[in-house]
Amino acid sequence: MSEIILSIKDLKVNYGGIEAVKGISFDVPKGDIVTLIGANGAGKSSTLRTIAGLVRPKGGAIEFQGENIIGKDAASIVKKGVTLVPEGRRIFPDLTVNENLRIGAYLRNDDISADLDWVYELFPRLKERSWQAGGTLSGGEQQMLAVGRALMSRPKLMMMDEPSLGLAPLIVRDIFSIIKEINKRGVTILLIEQNANMALSTAHMGYVLETGRITLSGPGKELLANEAVKAAYLGT
Template sequence: MLKIENLCVSYGGIEAVKGISFEVPDKSIVTLIGANGAGKSTTLRTVVGLVKPQSGKIIYNDKDITGKSSEEIVRNGITLVPEGRRIFPNLTVYENLKIGAYMRKDDYSEDIKWVYDLFPRLKERSWQFAGTLSGGEQQMLAVGRALMSKPELIMMDEPSLGLAPLVVKGIFEIIKEINKLGVTILLIEQNANLALRVADQGHVLETGRIKLSGKGQELLENAEVKAAYLGNKKHELAQQ
């Protein structure tokens, strides 16, 4: 579905992404893991048109979308759940969801019901101001808002950031459920354990380059990945 070919991105003369290439197959979950500053978020922001690449190509469904506007990219079926959620705090839950469908011309009332079915907590708080929600509820709203554009590919930037372990577990159950419904997912996640457990394919980024690639389970068992990113979290996860 998505092909990244020799992508290079620079900020103020500093290369943040240095010629990376990878693919995201249709209906799969692919994760990018790595330390802060590795180029993960920059990659997603470039795919969705928020950052212009220096060179390379972004191919989506056999169409070159390199350098296209964010609006055009969203219309083509890609959406981003940004780091930090970026919900509209002074609007209600319902109004935030409506904004997610702002480019649609069809009746999206059934999709709002679908989002409420995925996130019953949001339905309970439909007329509550989004800024008064808990961190986990705001993350649910950010995902639900992204789904309102009816994406074929949804990209998520650190969906577990700042959330309690039980809430994180619930978010990842929703990620798997969305994927089962046929939505392709490109995921950036600080919790490498959880990310690799749900991912079909993973890529390890270091200072703007892909250092390792493989199936999620293979990377979980890779000694280098364990030492750098997993630590003792595997044992903690097993106890949950």
């Protein structure tokens, strides 16, 4: 049986008086790609932001490598090996590509040159534009920069919030092939994505969230063939 790197148990998250997440439980095995799919407002982003320490849950447990990380601040969680690629990329537009990447390693005090080389190997376009301001990059290049910046913290678990949002289909394919490559290098990935087809085709395991609850789960390929999933999320 696979080692579980992240375990979510009965997680509840409220925004004001609204229950965004209503007691969900799921595991992320080490070395896997796990995806959460669902419509807008299903609780996907709330789940990732809570794991990252940006939102305080109302109840439940979040265990990373066997330790409950609820109550830890975001920087401590990054130090433990959990990083978030946020929705909308959130790069620093006035800083260069190189500076944006170095900011990803701000909690490290070791040599980052090998990781910088790996990011530039994964994303040759970033290397070509390393002294260009982040804000002048295309949407796809900014997404690559957001992923590269997250990799600079040398994560064990990378969480990605809607990496394909607003990108052309060809660029989406590029991003997902990079996700597979990062995973092959040993990084576990928890992905939320509106492009259910790409997400389920890529993921080892998938969970369907509807209004704050998990309604379906199974291997990605199995959910891809599920009639209810096809009708609700795949347009077939």
